[in-house]
Amino acid sequence: MSDVETMKRQAAALALDSVRGGMKLGLGTGSTAKHFVELLAERVAEGLEVVGVPTSEQTRALAEKLGVPLGTLDEYPALDITVDGADEIGPGLALVKGGGGALLREKIVASASREMIVIADASKKVETLGAFPLPIEVVDFGLAAIRRGIAAAAKAAGCHGVLTLRRKADGHVFVTDQGNLILDAAFGAIPDPAALAALLSNVPGVVEHGLFINLASRVILAGPAGATTISRAEA
Numbered sequence: 088m089s090d091v092e093t094m095k096r097q098a099a100a101l102a103l104d105s106v107r108g109g110m111k112l113g114l115g116t117g118s119t120a121k122h123f124v125e126l127l128a129e130r131v132a133e134g135l136e137v138v139g140v141p142t143s144e145q146t147r148a149l150a151e152k153l154g155v156p157l158g159t160l161d162e163y164p165a166l167d168i169t170v171d172g173a174d175e176i177g178p179g180l181a182l183v184k185g186g187g188g189a190l191l192r193e194k195i196v197a198s199a200s201r202e203m204i205v206i207a208d209a210s211k212k213v214e215t216l217g218a219f220p221l222p223i224e225v226v227d228f229g230l231a232a233i234r235r236g237i238a239a240a241a242k243a244a245g246c247h248g249v250l251t252l253r254r255k256a257d258g259h260v261f262v263t264d265q266g267n268l269i270l271d272a273a274f275g276a277i278p279d280p281a282a283l284a285a286l287l288s289n290v291p292g293v294v295e296h297g298l299f300i301n302l303a304s305r306v307i308l309a310g311p312a313g314a315t316t317i318s319r320a321e322a
């Protein structure tokens with residue numbers, strides 16, 4: 088395993104320490120969340136009783152394969168903990184998420200959870216959000232008008248940048264688990280993430296965006312010297 092994968096697994100292992108029998112867990116998406124699902128599955132095999140609610144079809148398939156009992160948010164609308172990765176972690180534990188295209192379900196599941204624990208390698212911690220292009224999930228109608236709406240909202244929040252329609256490696260347009268499209272917004276820097284989040288949410292055609300404000304309660308960051316936990320109160 089590479090150094091960075093070892094760090095991600097270490098963060099995932101620490102998050103597992105917060106899991107207790109009987110909990111209902113949101114299961115995140117991405118390479119770091121995958122480590123958590125794998126470690127959780129080991130504990131389930133040893134007798135830990137939990138129910139997981141996956142944030143993507145990809146995570147559902149992994150958890151099913153590994154024998155983690157699954158449920159839906161309709162069955163369990165109030166979850167104990169969601170454990171998920173992030174693309175960037177900024178001041179106040181504001182996040183950019185959606186690099187894996189699962190931001191909509193990830194935000195719904197995190198919002199339904201008493202606690203969201205973010206697990207990441209230390210490279211994800213930044214002073215200012217925005218170097219990672221912000222994923223914005225949009226409907227498949229009126230894309231040119233939606234782009235204009237996003238650009239106007241971004242400008243009002245002091246952000247400028249190219250919006251790129253996400254495509255898969257084979258060139259086909261990327262379609263989310265909810266059947267929507269993703270525009271990746273290369274803003275470079277987001278001076279006021281909360282303001283941008285509010286403005287983007289008001290653009291007709293925007294289903295969701297990857298700014299997670301006041302959702303993460305703790306971040307477990309693993310670096311070469313070990314892992315540290317940062318709570319929102321101290322971030």
Ligand SMILES: O=C(CO)[C@H](O)[C@H](O)COP(=O)(O)O
Pocket residue numbers: 115116117118119120171172173174183184185186187188189190193
């Ligand atoms: O938001 C996400 C998926 O939509 C992921 O959590 C994010 O992209 C981080 O992924 P990784 O752990 O592979 O770096």
